[in-house]
Each structure stands twice: as structure tokens, then as C-alpha cells.
Amino acid sequence: MDSGFKMMATLGAVLGAGALLVASVALVSAGGESPAETSEGAAATATTKAIDVELVDIAIKPKSIEVAPNTTLEITVKNTGQIPHDLKLGNTGTKLLNSGETEKVKFGPFTKDTQLICDVPGHAVAGMTLDVKVTGAEASHGATTGAAAGTSQAVAS
Numbered sequence: 001m002d003s004g005f006k007m008m009a010t011l012g013a014v015l016g017a018g019a020l021l022v023a024s025v026a027l028v029s030a031g032g033e034s035p036a037e038t039s040e041g042a043a044a045t046a047t048t049k050a051i052d053v054e055l056v057d058i059a060i061k062p063k064s065i066e067v068a069p070n071t072t073l074e075i076t077v078k079n080t081g082q083i084p085h086d087l088k089l090g091n092t093g094t095k096l097l098n099s100g101e102t103e104k105v106k107f108g109p110f111t112k113d114t115q116l117i118c119d120v121p122g123h124a125v126a127g128m129t130l131d132v133k134v135t136g137a138e139a140s141h142g143a144t145t146g147a148a149a150g151t152s153q154a155v156a157s
Helices: 002-031
Strands: 033-036 041-045 047-056 059-061 064-067 071-081 102-110 110-115 129-134 138-145 151-157
Touching: 064 071, 102 110, 102 129
Parallel strands: 047 071, 064 129, 110 138
Antiparallel strands: 033 041, 047 059, 071 102, 102 151, 110 129
């Protein structure tokens, strides 16, 4: 009878481990991407989104964009205005672009609502901003304009 109890306990442990393995595989398969670990330790899916942005006199098109938590933006920035403009998050972003110039830049990953700006004096105040709105369950709201919201990496085009 003692060996029967041990056998039932072993069988229960094997079945439990098997169920856990099946559930883990199903979760990873459903996500399509492997989870990335955030600073808080919660699993989150990291994605990259490519967009085109126009810098015009005095506006940024589009005015806003929605992204999922932990999204990195790959932005192709073109100055279609008549005067120089840039696109910045904190101290990082594009160089000062003359009319007709294009530059690729990466910002992110974004975990909360953030605002990218034209850093030319007076331009952001006049409306040259791009609102990055993080949507979804893991989104942390409270807009920022500093590099703490993400990182930036300029890429030559």
C-alpha cells in the first residue's frame, strides 16, 4: 500500500508538470513573439513599428501615434518645411534637418505616454510635437518629454 501511494504521488507530479509544459508552450505560441523582461520583472512583448514623419512649418505629421507597451519606433523623418527642424526625445534624435533632408531614427521602447518635439527654440511651444500614446493593459500614463521614457538611436539614411 505504501508503494501504491508513492506511485500515485509520482503520477500526479508527472501529470502536473506535463500540464504546466503544455500551458507554457500554448502561451508562447499564442503571443507570436518571445516575451521580453521589463525592469519591473513583468513579462511584456517587445515590438518594433516603422513610421514616416513629416516636419513642416510649424507642425509634425502625424500629430500623434498609438503604440503597444514596449514598442520601439523606427521613424523615417523628412523635413518638408522651408526652415530647419529636428525630432528629439530629450537630448537624442535627429540632427537639425534642412528643407528636403531625411534621417532615420529609433526611439523606444515606450512604456508610457511620451512627447517627441522639434527642439528648435519656440517650435515645440508653437505646436511641433508628436504624441506617442501607449495603449494596452501595461501602459503607464503620465506624459513625459525626457529620455527616461525610452532611448533613441540615430540611424544614417
